[in-house]
Amino acid sequence: MVRLPEPLTRLHPTRLSRLFTSRLRSPQLTSRLGMLLGAAVAVCFATGYLSHAIQHPPAWFYWPSRPVNLYRITQGLHVATGLAIVPLLAVKLWSVYPKLFRWPPFRDAAHAVERLSLFLLVAAALFQVTTGILNIALWYSPMSFFFTTAHYWTAWILAGALLIHIGVKLPVVRRALAAPSRRPTEAAGLSRRGLLTAVASAIGVITVATVGQTLRPLAGISVLGPRDPRVGPQGLPVNKTAAGAGVTTAAAGPGYRLEVVGPSGILRLSLGDLAALPQHTAQLPITCVEGWSATATWTGVRIRDLAAAVGGQPGASVRVESLERGSPYSTSTLPPPHADDPLTLLALTVNGEPLDLDHGHPCRLIAPNRPGVLQTKWVSRVQVLT
Amino acid sequence: MTGHGTTSRTTTWLQRLLVAGGVLAAGYGVAGLVTDPSVAKQPYLRYTLTVLLGHDLLVMPLAILIGLLATRWLPQWARPAVQGALLVTATLTAVALPLVLGYGRRPDDPSALPRDYHRGYLIAVAAIWLTTATLLALRAARSRRTSATQHQEET
Numbered sequence: 001m002v003r004l005p006e007p008l009t010r011l012h013p014t015r016l017s018r019l020f021t022s023r024l025r026s027p028q029l030t031s032r033l034g035m036l037l038g039a040a041v042a043v044c045f046a047t048g049y050l051s052h053a054i055q056h057p058p059a060w061f062y063w064p065s066r067p068v069n070l071y072r073i074t075q076g077l078h079v080a081t082g083l084a085i086v087p088l089l090a091v092k093l094w095s096v097y098p099k100l101f102r103w104p105p106f107r108d109a110a111h112a113v114e115r116l117s118l119f120l121l122v123a124a125a126l127f128q129v130t131t132g133i134l135n136i137a138l139w140y141s142p143m144s145f146f147f148t149t150a151h152y153w154t155a156w157i158l159a160g161a162l163l164i165h166i167g168v169k170l171p172v173v174r175r176a177l178a179a180p181s182r183r184p185t186e187a188a189g190l191s192r193r194g195l196l197t198a199v200a201s202a203i204g205v206i207t208v209a210t211v212g213q214t215l216r217p218l219a220g221i222s223v224l225g226p227r228d229p230r231v232g233p234q235g236l237p238v239n240k241t242a243a244g245a246g247v248t249t250a251a252a253g254p255g256y257r258l259e260v261v262g263p264s265g266i267l268r269l270s271l272g273d274l275a276a277l278p279q280h281t282a283q284l285p286i287t288c289v290e291g292w293s294a295t296a297t298w299t300g301v302r303i304r305d306l307a308a309a310v311g312g313q314p315g316a317s318v319r320v321e322s323l324e325r326g327s328p329y330s331t332s333t334l335p336p337p338h339a340d341d342p343l344t345l346l347a348l349t350v351n352g353e354p355l356d357l358d359h360g361h362p363c364r365l366i367a368p369n370r371p372g373v374l375q376t377k378w379v380s381r382v383q384v385l386t
Numbered sequence: 387m388t389g390h391g392t393t394s395r396t397t398t399w400l401q402r403l404l405v406a407g408g409v410l411a412a413g414y415g416v417a418g419l420v421t422d423p424s425v426a427k428q429p430y431l432r433y434t435l436t437v438l439l440g441h442d443l444l445v446m447p448l449a450i451l452i453g454l455l456a457t458r459w460l461p462q463w464a465r466p467a468v469q470g471a472l473l474v475t476a477t478l479t480a481v482a483l484p485l486v487l488g489y490g491r492r493p494d495d496p497s498a499l500p501r502d503y504h505r506g507y508l509i510a511v512a513a514i515w516l517t518t519a520t521l522l523a524l525r526a527a528r529s530r531r532t533s534a535t536q537h538q539e540e541t
């Protein structure tokens with residue numbers, strides 16, 4: 001809370017930080033909020049890095065095709081935790097806000113460097129949270145840079161600046177958490193416990209209002225979910241439409257042929273040829289990196305059957321290409337666990353109907369435990385990599 | 387680092403380790419950002435400075451001021467609940483605003499932002515304040531009952 005300035009001379013820089021009079025601010029409160037915030041940032045960093053590594057696997061990285069819903073859980077957690085950071089960060093920054101105006105601004109050179117690292121920390125934290133919110137709200141225009149890579153690199157800056165911050169404040173945290181919890185003198189307003197209850201309530205409200213975008217049973221009460229897993233063509237949300245991808249005529253035309261390429265040759269299959277091959281059915285989710293997901297029943301040809309038909313051996317990777325051109329997501333590579341998995345299909349139908357054009361007609365890739373951007377739609381070519 | 391004489395040697399080493407790891411990770415991030423051609427530097431800097439200054443010099447002071455003004459004339463006993471409700475409302479608004487504005491809607495994709503977010507936001511805010519009002523009413527009733535019993539005992 002602030003006392004309103006009586007004479008304006010109070011705004012002199014040496015007095016500015018004394019304007020803030022809430023007795024609620026204390027190293028105890030800041031430390032407790034910091035621990036929660038640190039845990040939340042760690043969850044976001046781990047799940048975010050995982051999602052990045054699945055899409056751009058480093059040499060040492062291995063990602064299995066089972067459990068089917070694992071990525072759905074990690075990415076749902078990433079977005080839900082990122083939203084839970086909003087109240088945590090807001091109150092954490094409120095609890096140290098007067099320090100922004102401390103006078104003189106720094107004691108010595110080391111303190112000046114520490115304060116600079118704090119600017120990096122606060123800027124990176126605000127960047128990650130706000131770009132994440134804009135991204136799930138599909139509002140890209142305020143970010144006139146490529147969201148995905150900027151969010152990735154800034155995550156490293158946030159993680160690093162946070163480690164520095166914890167390193168610097170460690171003794172303060174230790175002392176604050178060891179100190180007997182003194183009853184704050186009955187101040188006018190919230191107690192520390194009251195404030196933490198309010199933060200927990202805010203996290204609760206934000207979570208319930210949005211998490212139904214991936215937890216279908218809550219879809220009815222998630223009134224602020226950016227997606228509804230029940231809404232879309234054939235009851236399934238769409239991230240990129242055929243019109244948006246510019247594939248409408250190529251995909252709908254009768255001249256469509258799927259090219260299957262492997263060590264023993266090339267097959268060119270019409271939609272009728274594909275439908276004549278052995279069909280299999282799998283219940284698999286579409287899991288968007290943006291945090292929504294929806295399960296559907298897919299029927300089509302197993303990728304491993306197609307690979308075997310052109311001489312592919314188990315243990316090979318398979319590259320899948322779309323009719324879409326000029327998008328970073330127009331091709332994807334199935335690593336061996338996914339390429340061999342019997343649940344990985346080139347789907348021709350969803351929920352018993354031929355795929356809607358927006359779901360990837362004539363056929364799309366659907367594999368277990370993968371981000372939706374890798375579930376290539378409007379597939380034109382399947383190639384066994386050797 | 388902080389120069390407190392009471393910190394033990396292990397703490398000091400842990401601090402050094404954390405700071406060194408932090409410098410490496412942050413340096414990796416900065417280097418990646420600077421060398422990645424897909425990140426436009428000027429828009430990135432402009433955006434980051436805008437959210438930083440916007441938060442520190444506009445949103446936070448405004449939130450503190452609103453909180454102060456909104457609870458100034460409330461009776462002492464009603465303040466904590468109202469302050470808490472203001473906090474929940476403010477942080478929910480930060481999440482809801484881009485959805486309510488709805489610039490992310492796509493004419494060719496009805497599954498993108500499919501809900502009525504004005505309605506959703508109103509429902510959520512109404513739920514917050516109805517809960518708060520109920521809590522306050524219960525509290526008022528309890529304190530009236532207590533003071534009534536005290537009154538009876540006195541007479």
Ligand code: HEM
Nearest residue numbers: 026027030031034035037038096099121122125169172173
């Ligand atoms: C995104 C994460 C975080 C941000 C943006 C953040 C930001 C800040 C800022 C700006 C300060 C004021 C520093 C000063 O001017 O001296 C501060 C202080 C502090 N922070 Fe953090 N912080 C974060 C996470 C954490 C974590 C994870 C912890 C502990 C586990 C923590 C513990 C503290 C402590 C103990 C203080 C000093 C409080 C005092 O002296 O009264 N912070 N933080």
